[in-house]
Amino acid sequence: MIMHPDIPADSFNRIKFLVIEGNIGAGKTSLVKKIAEQFNAKTIFEQFAENPFLPKFYENPDKYSFPLELSFLADRYHQLKREIENPDLFKTFTIADYYFMKSLIFSKSTLQDDEYALYRQIFDIIYSTLPRPDLYVYLHVTVDNLLYNIKTRGRNYEQNIKAEYLESIQNGYFNFFRQQQDLKILIIDTNNIDFVNNREDYNQILKTIFSKQYEIGINRVIF
Numbered sequence: 001m002i003m004h005p006d007i008p009a010d011s012f013n014r015i016k017f018l019v020i021e022g023n024i025g026a027g028k029t030s031l032v033k034k035i036a037e038q039f040n041a042k043t044i045f046e047q048f049a050e051n052p053f054l055p056k057f058y059e060n061p062d063k064y065s066f067p068l069e070l071s072f073l074a075d076r077y078h079q080l081k082r083e084i085e086n087p088d089l090f091k092t093f094t095i096a097d098y099y100f101m102k103s104l105i106f107s108k109s110t111l112q113d114d115e116y117a118l119y120r121q122i123f124d125i126i127y128s129t130l131p132r133p134d135l136y137v138y139l140h141v142t143v144d145n146l147l148y149n150i151k152t153r154g155r156n157y158e159q160n161i162k163a164e165y166l167e168s169i170q171n172g173y174f175n176f177f178r179q180q181q182d183l184k185i186l187i188i189d190t191n192n193i194d195f196v197n198n199r200e201d202y203n204q205i206l207k208t209i210f211s212k213q214y215e216i217g218i219n220r221v222i223f
Helices: 028-039 053-059 061-084 102-110 113-127 143-153 163-179 199-210
Strands: 017-022 042-044 094-096 135-140 184-189 217-222
Touching: 017 028, 028 042, 028 094, 028 199, 042 061, 053 061, 061 094, 061 102, 061 113, 102 113, 102 163, 135 163, 143 163, 184 199
Parallel strands: 017 094, 017 135, 042 094, 135 184, 184 217
Antiparallel strands: none
8 A cells, every 4th residue: 555645643543434536527437446556455446347238328318318217326336335235354445436325316307297206206215324434526517528528438339428418417417416414525626636547636626535534515625
């Protein structure tokens, strides 16, 4: 494990379960991998690539939105429940590139009203049983930059994603954040930094996450 001189030694006692999230193309998985490698953290990655409904959804969202969201709901619950409740004693902490509330945010943008009403009932029952992260980090990126990132990474099934869809997802996150009363939420505007390729930018992200203590509610940082 490679430590950082600007991160207090007790940081990993305060943060045992860390979530890094963001819109499609925000770089959340890349950041999770870098942090986990440096600090010997246990990782939880969303297994979206294995979902057979995802390519079909991008081609025909009206037909496949409900089975897609239900399958994500089940997969996310089982994975998070299993991984969070069984920590690796040889790892410093647990870090995930998604959290369960992502299911609600994405389903709101894809489901019809009657479908969403049923989905919300199921979600609320399950959400109440999951442990909360010690810190929830949201990487905020503008829609234009998201589209550029999506195009650059070249996943075929993502190339038809529209700006309107990304904007609706972004608004869904912010609306959900405003309703939360039991989460420490840190929103980091990463539009002007490159934490993947620039070491100094990455170190700034680390210090922002680990060297400060945040209050319950929304905390914002802009670089």
